[in-house]
Amino acid sequence: MHSNTDITGRLLICCPDRPGIVAGVSQFLYAQGANILDASQHSTDPWEGLFFMRMVFHLQNTAMSPEQLEAGFREKVAQPRQMEWRIDYTDRRKRMAIMVSKYDHCMMDLLWRWRSGELNVEIPLIISNHKDLQKLAAGFDIPFHYLPVDALNKAQQEQQAIALLQQQQTDFIVLARYMQILSPGFVKEFPGRIINIHHSFLPAFAGARPYLNAYTRGVKLIGATAHYVTDDLDEGPIIEQDVARVSHKHAVDDLVMLGRDIERQVLTRAVKAHVEDRVIIHGNKTIVF
Amino acid sequence: MHSNTDITGRLLICCPDRPGIVAGVSQFLYAQGANILDASQHSTDPWEGLFFMRMVFHLQNTAMSPEQLEAGFREKVAQPRQMEWRIDYTDRRKRMAIMVSKYDHCMMDLLWRWRSGELNVEIPLIISNHKDLQKLAAGFDIPFHYLPVDALNKAQQEQQAIALLQQQQTDFIVLARYMQILSPGFVKEFPGRIINIHHSFLPAFAGARPYLNAYTRGVKLIGATAHYVTDDLDEGPIIEQDVARVSHKHAVDDLVMLGRDIERQVLTRAVKAHVEDRVIIHGNKTIVF
Amino acid sequence: MHSNTDITGRLLICCPDRPGIVAGVSQFLYAQGANILDASQHSTDPWEGLFFMRMVFHLQNTAMSPEQLEAGFREKVAQPRQMEWRIDYTDRRKRMAIMVSKYDHCMMDLLWRWRSGELNVEIPLIISNHKDLQKLAAGFDIPFHYLPVDALNKAQQEQQAIALLQQQQTDFIVLARYMQILSPGFVKEFPGRIINIHHSFLPAFAGARPYLNAYTRGVKLIGATAHYVTDDLDEGPIIEQDVARVSHKHAVDDLVMLGRDIERQVLTRAVKAHVEDRVIIHGNKTIVF
Amino acid sequence: MHSNTDITGRLLICCPDRPGIVAGVSQFLYAQGANILDASQHSTDPWEGLFFMRMVFHLQNTAMSPEQLEAGFREKVAQPRQMEWRIDYTDRRKRMAIMVSKYDHCMMDLLWRWRSGELNVEIPLIISNHKDLQKLAAGFDIPFHYLPVDALNKAQQEQQAIALLQQQQTDFIVLARYMQILSPGFVKEFPGRIINIHHSFLPAFAGARPYLNAYTRGVKLIGATAHYVTDDLDEGPIIEQDVARVSHKHAVDDLVMLGRDIERQVLTRAVKAHVEDRVIIHGNKTIVF
Numbered sequence A, B, C, D: 001m002h003s004n005t006d007i008t009g010r011l012l013i014c015c016p017d018r019p020g021i022v023a024g025v026s027q028f029l030y031a032q033g034a035n036i037l038d039a040s041q042h043s044t045d046p047w048e049g050l051f052f053m054r055m056v057f058h059l060q061n062t063a064m065s066p067e068q069l070e071a072g073f074r075e076k077v078a079q080p081r082q083m084e085w086r087i088d089y090t091d092r093r094k095r096m097a098i099m100v101s102k103y104d105h106c107m108m109d110l111l112w113r114w115r116s117g118e119l120n121v122e123i124p125l126i127i128s129n130h131k132d133l134q135k136l137a138a139g140f141d142i143p144f145h146y147l148p149v150d151a152l153n154k155a156q157q158e159q160q161a162i163a164l165l166q167q168q169q170t171d172f173i174v175l176a177r178y179m180q181i182l183s184p185g186f187v188k189e190f191p192g193r194i195i196n197i198h199h200s201f202l203p204a205f206a207g208a209r210p211y212l213n214a215y216t217r218g219v220k221l222i223g224a225t226a227h228y229v230t231d232d233l234d235e236g237p238i239i240e241q242d243v244a245r246v247s248h249k250h251a252v253d254d255l256v257m258l259g260r261d262i263e264r265q266v267l268t269r270a271v272k273a274h275v276e277d278r279v280i281i282h283g284n285k286t287i288v289f
Helices: A021-031 A066-081 A105-115 A134-139 A154-167 A184-189 A210-217 A252-275 B021-031 B066-081 B105-115 B134-139 B154-167 B184-189 B210-217 B252-275 C021-031 C066-081 C105-115 C134-139 C154-167 C184-189 C210-217 C252-275 D021-031 D066-081 D105-115 D134-139 D154-167 D184-189 D210-217 D252-275
Strands: A005-016 A034-043 A050-062 A084-089 A094-100 A126-128 A144-146 A172-175 A194-198 A221-228 A238-245 A279-282 A285-288 B005-016 B034-043 B050-062 B084-089 B094-100 B126-128 B144-146 B172-175 B194-198 B221-228 B238-245 B279-282 B285-288 C005-016 C035-043 C050-062 C084-089 C094-100 C126-128 C144-146 C172-175 C194-198 C221-228 C238-245 C279-282 C285-288 D005-016 D034-043 D050-062 D084-089 D094-100 D126-128 D144-146 D172-175 D194-198 D221-228 D238-245 D279-282 D285-288
Touching (some): A005 A066, A005 A279, A021 A050, A021 B021, A034 B034, A066 A084, A094 A105, A094 A252, A105 A134, A105 A252, A126 A154, A134 A144, A154 A184, A172 A252, A221 C238, A238 A285, B005 B021, B005 B066, B005 B279, B021 B050, B050 B279, B066 B084, B105 B252, B134 B144, B194 B252, B221 B252, B238 B252, C005 C021, C021 C050, C021 C066, C021 D021, C066 C084, C094 C105, C094 C252, C105 C134, C134 C144, C154 C184, C172 C252, C238 C252, D005 D066, D050 D279, D094 D105, D094 D252, D105 D134, D126 D154, D172 D252, D194 D252, D221 D252
Parallel strands (some): A094 A126, A094 A172, A126 A144, A172 A194, B094 B126, B094 B172, C094 C126, C094 C172, C126 C144, C172 C194
Antiparallel strands (some): A194 A221, A221 A238, A279 A285, B005 B050, B005 B084, B221 B238, C005 C050, C279 C285, D005 D084, D194 D221, D279 D285
């Protein structure tokens, strides 16, 4: 039996744009006794005609279960409007896995913000193809799985990683400078649920050695890009980007050092947006509410 | 007789926060046949308990007049919820007056963007206490009123300015580096409708000579602030601010020159937000949707 | 006969790095009675071993002519150290030509800063392949040459442009959104002396329609790049870059509008650096002191 | 006996501005066989007439000791020109003490960059008036001294802190959110050698509770300021500042969280500048080369 409790939910919807959507959704929520805490919406060009919305609502002391709420929403609101939709609940913390290689700065920043309460997730596991960061992970009491990858064992190790991630009911994966390209089979298991940080301002300097290439080209700003992973390397939907000013004084090593600060800030902002259900993937682009 | 036409309106509301506001508003608009193009909302702290919303809606080929629409909204939505509210219509361009002294950069930026179609206003008049910019105004075919101010004639000239502004049905006034302090009597005529640009990052360096004071203090960033004018000098609700990096190399004159670029950008952004009905004044602060 | 006068010069040098260069140069200037007002230096990686320096010096009430000063410098300082070098004098304003098509924002920004004294150049001519901006140029009393370009007359019109530029002793050319690709023959006439503004963050979105491509890719920042023109389109040495934040809310037209502000700021900063002899081209990169 | 070795030094000078200073200094260094790796200079307004310079030089395989080098410089260069000057050597790492209270973010950032090799110092001790961060310090193997402060024991605890700092030959102290005001007696022991991070854009919001005050005023940017500590609270020479954009959506707690990122970045940049001998204090301002 479900006893009365509070529900705070985040509703994301996508459907054909036409009058009455906001009215329909808000009327339904009001009828359940919910208060709308925040709402954002976006419509694409008239010729595409799509409507996107994020609504955060609060149901105080309700006898309804989330399942009942969703069943009602599906029947009365979503199906008549051909909506794609989902509701996430703030009292259920997302389970975030980290995959990492040797560089510690992105992982450290995530762990630090997690411990300080700034990042509202559970971190059930860290997977790495190197042992270097094992001790750091231990300092945060997070299980660390060492899965070294070479040309021969890659498929097998990916299967092992998938098994671990699924056992831990992982909601999404953060590649915190994980220096291996994931195979299409891996990506397919977590569609729209793998966030990568690339150390350049994409689409500039995709691929390997972006800081060296930035140095060689003589750009006056370097950047970092957080994006969802797809089968096309560095081509997935961009969530967040930022840059820092550089000059002729900066050698490649300086770019690497400066870049660390941008990488972790950009990755953290992207992860936060994902955790707070602010991101909708639409084709190869994102709407970040 | 009102013939069928399109209406695009921007609705701004403020009322006590409680469930059902979004539902009530959107249900009403839907019932009139309106499509909601954009919506933003904000709630203050629970103990203050206020709800703010901006909704942009479109009514296609409607037989209703704006007056009828507003009458219906007042009765069915606004009064039951003790709303403060207003609707502005995009087909009615706001009438913006500019008051200016000798510096041309802020006025020029506004005029330039106005001519390029970036700033969707009418500019019925420019008022200045100096003749310096008369020729520039003429280049844009805008009536220029020279109202020199000294210790003796200030009250009289302000009356003259008020008369001109009212004759021209001025919606709001931009002080584009107008170097006179407006009297409370003047401000009272245009409450929440006078935008000033102050050449510092307020509350730092309020009052006279902010660049000199910034230089003397040795700050590493200089700024500019656009705010609504109230009776307290440089204390009104802030709309927009920005900064630029400086160093020991910059003399006071360099700060003045760099500052010009920040001033005009900050002022332009604030004016655009005001023109698009994105700003709600709440106490001495602003909500900028 | 040369009468006594003041000389303020900007010396730029490039030579093999080894001890004694600063000592040699500053000793020479001191011996002539010069005071060093500003100095910056840069050394490349040890394996390249090049030294770059910019020195601003002031000679008060000297009987020496610039020619005599340069002859002495060549013999005593430059030749023994295999220097490439040049001296520019602040009392000789550079002659800047503007080439433009239909967009006015970059040209306007340059003209405005020129008139306000912020940009210390002479502007002997504007060349355009369209008539649209003729009236604007007239407002600043600058000769405007209309040289329309089509597939058949391009070579001939470029010859005409070169002739005009040379008649006017043009020091450098600013392509303020000039929408024609200059032929190698044209570029060869003004090596390292043509500055272009490209409306993207290079190397991202080189070529045509960068804002459309940025929109399609879904980037979260758009940018602009000022660079010297070489025979490789959009591949020349970068002088300055900057970006602005965008989101899913921005349609292509919004990117174009936002981009205008970045374009003119980036171009202006690049032009100022060139005018103040702060830029040394080294291979396909720049040193901006 | 001093055996041959390499010397890399950073020379900082301040003296009356007049011709021949650069020549004199660089001639002296050249005569010792030194190569100048980097040089920056600054002159104040003509009426103040002061000259400042930073020169980084390298002496390869020299038989001279630093003492001999300095004795020669003093006699031949510094005394004839009434220079204030000092030379620091890169092979001698500065000894940095950290004073901290309960907030960990600034301390953590410094320790992290120190461990990653980004911050080239020794950290002989951490002093705190709270025990909260003791375990963190232990994780980095840095001695942690707990010196609780109340109204009665403040003078005594400061004496104890001074004794500890002096025993450890501390070069400079970083107040990484140390929530006690140091007495003039303490400050006098380390003139120009205590760096504080204040969590506002000074001079705005000096004193207590800057984030609350920023929220109340409704500013659109919040900031942080790193400065040298003097007897006037929050009034010392500013080394570095930065800001982040905020809006009506941010409650005070959000400002605190966002502010943490700015605080640690600003503090780190200031500490790096100090460590690399880039900062000269001049009156109540800084020159940061």
